Amino acid sequence: MKDDTLTEKPHSNSNGVDQTKRSTLTKLAVGAATLPFASVLHAASDKLAEQKVTLMPNEKGPFDIVIENGRVVDPETGLDAIRNVGIKGKRIAAISKNTLKGAKVINAEGLVVAPGFVDLHAHGQQLPAARAQAFDGVTTQLEMESGLLPISKFYEDTAKEGRPLNYGASVAWTYARVMAKEPTMPAADGSIVWFQKAFSYNNWQNTLATPDELKQILSDIEQGLKEGGLGIGINAGYAPGYGHKEYYELAKLAKRYNMPTYTHVRYLNSAEPKSSFEAYQELISLSATTGAHMHICHLNSTSVQDIDDCADLVQSAIDRGLNVTAEAYPYGAGSSLIGAEVFRGDDWLARWGVPSASYMEANGKPLTQEKITELQANDPGKVVVMHFLKPDDNPSDRQKMDRSVLFPGAAIASDAMPWMDSKGKVIEGDIWPLPSDAIAHPRSLACFTRFISKYVNEYKAVTLIEAMERCSLNACRIIENSVPQMKNKGRVQVGKDADLVIFKLEDIKVLATFEAPNALSEGMHHVIVNGTPIIANGELQLGVNPGEPIRNPVIA
Known part of the structure; x- marks a missing residue:
């Protein structure tokens, strides 16, 4: 079998987005899609854009699985063509125009074959939640924003139960903070249920750490890094009373271990002072002073109504070479616990920039301020949905x-989010399908x-390969320089992990x-x-x- 040679199709280049034309959706989308990724972070080698990419020699069959006649899309090399894919064990072993023989054959004619989706921000680390995300095309779900603690217990418990998706977590600063500042709380057990209970306490959210408390916090986090x-x-938005020096110490620790920080910035506020803009400035300054990789969680929801100015600020930092990255989700509503500090105080609606308490919903129903106050007192761990934009109804919100x-x-x-039943209990264990009363965002x-449906099919804002x-x-x-395993994911290439989605675009x-x-x-x-079908037909x-x-x- 001879090798196939593919010609890379480079993205067009631009010197940047014309900020004076941001109100025009088409120009916005095109500007964002055509900016050179090299100005962001971890750009692919220029050779990919200038030279032909020759695949590794095709391994001889027969293969364990052959995917025939699919539209194979690899976002790194630019491949977008009809090909046959051969899988052996956990790896992609062949990508060819030629017919391949396999023990199992999947007819992908008329279907897209793409790398499985990698979710950096998945709080639902329970088995039913993982199964549900498989139908969203996710093959790797990582709990990076909030994290978990103890790390070793999380990995041990998850491995024992088993998961259809690849899994992992960062080390939870909030968990360490709760343990240091709330002596009556039991020790963390590696689960989000433990964290829910912490919202019955307030000291960890609103007070500075003493020197001894900070020492304990940093020690617990360092141990988590050593455990993988x-x-x-x-998760700074849930403990906005922490000190600037505490954040500085966290950034220095992350830099020492060559690991990123994943920050939900401390303020959610469209207006100054204590604005989202100010919170991003804090994050950017720490990247500049410590050299740490500072990742911004949900750029959309933490910017609230001030997305344009916040995005300008973050892009300026990136353009100047700072190690700052970002993520977003295609919804105009967030999900959180009603006891969170961001929903307290007489001015919380003004800070969010929304007209009424009805923008918050529980179980799909709008709330009143009276009901919110009642739940904060009696059920602070209750999950609620909070609308900050309504992009399907408002063109201005759509532009943001x-x-x-x-x-x-x-x-x-x-x-x-983790799935909960109508009584607010997390749904976990070997359960499928999701119960009829299962609630989450x-x-x-x-x-x-939703991103594919809206931005590829409906809006035509990005191409399929850009979406992938x-x-x-x-x-x-974003993470592979610190976590080498991820260099084998997110690609459809010979030798890479066989984490794949096969779908009909339309x-x-x-x-x-x-x-x-x-x-x-x-x-x-x-x-x-990893070469095993978890959804078939x-x-x-x-x-x-x-x-x-x-x-x-670090654990190796």
Whole structure:
């Protein structure tokens, strides 16, 4: 079998986005898509854009799985062509125009074959949540923003139960802070349920750490890094009372271990003082002073109504060479715990820039301020949905959404929440399908399919190959310098991990709504993780758990 030679199709270049024309959606989308990725971070070698890319020699068959006649899309090399793909074990072993022989053959005629989607921001680390995300095309789900603690217990418990998707987590600064500042709280157990209970306490959210407390916080985080944590999750919006020096020490620790920080910035406020803009300035200054890689979680929701100015600020930092990256999700509503500090105080609505308390919903129903106050007192761990933009109804909101979702080099990341029953209990264990009363934000199973449905099929804002870059490769670029495992993901290339999605582009359909959030997305015909199908012909393969842990190399 002779090798195929592919010609790279480089993206067109631009000197930047004309900020005076941001109100025009088309110009915004094109400007974002055509900015040179080299100005962002982890750019592919210029050789990819200038030379022919020759695939590794095709391994001889027969193969374990052959995917025939699919539209194979690889966002790194620019491949977008009809090819046959051969899989042996966990790896892609051949990509060829020639017929391949395999023990199992998947007919992909008329279907897209692309790298499985990589989610940097998945709070739903339970088995049912992972299964639901498979229908969104996710093959790797990582809990980076909030993180977990202890790290070793999280990995051990997850491996014992098994996962259909690859999994991993950063080290949770908030967990360490709760343990240092709330002596009556039991020790963290590696689960999000433990963190929910912490919202019955307030000291960790609103007070500075003493020198001894800071020492304990940093010690617990460092131990988590030594156990394989994927960076430091700094959920600062939930503990805005922390000190600037504390954040500085976290950035220095991350730099020492060559790991990123993943920050939900401390303020969610469209107006100064204590604005989102100010919070981004704090993050950027730490990248400049420590050299740490500072990643911004959900650029859209943490900017609230001030997305344009915040995006300008972040892009300026990147253009000057700072190690700052970002992510966003294609919804104008976030999800959080009602006891969070960002929803307290007489001015919280003004800070969010929304007209009434009805922009907050619980179980799909708008709330009043009286009900919010009651829940904060009696059920502070309750999950709520908070609208900050309504892009499907308002062109101005749509423009703001596009600015974040199409931010150059950004990854699509879901901020997927764990699923809860009608009584607020996390749904976990070997459960499928999701119970009829399962509640979460619809992005928990429809983030990536919504992005494809809206930005490729409906808006025509990006090409398919650009969408795959945002759904898979960009996340890998963001973390692979610290986590070498990710160099083998987000690509459809010989020798890379066989994490693949096979879907019909025009059939991608999001069914989940805020009122009925647990309706699975449609269109994913096959999802393969480490060479094993977890969805075949649109059906989940129960009992199949090929997911592997993603860990930093410190433990090696």
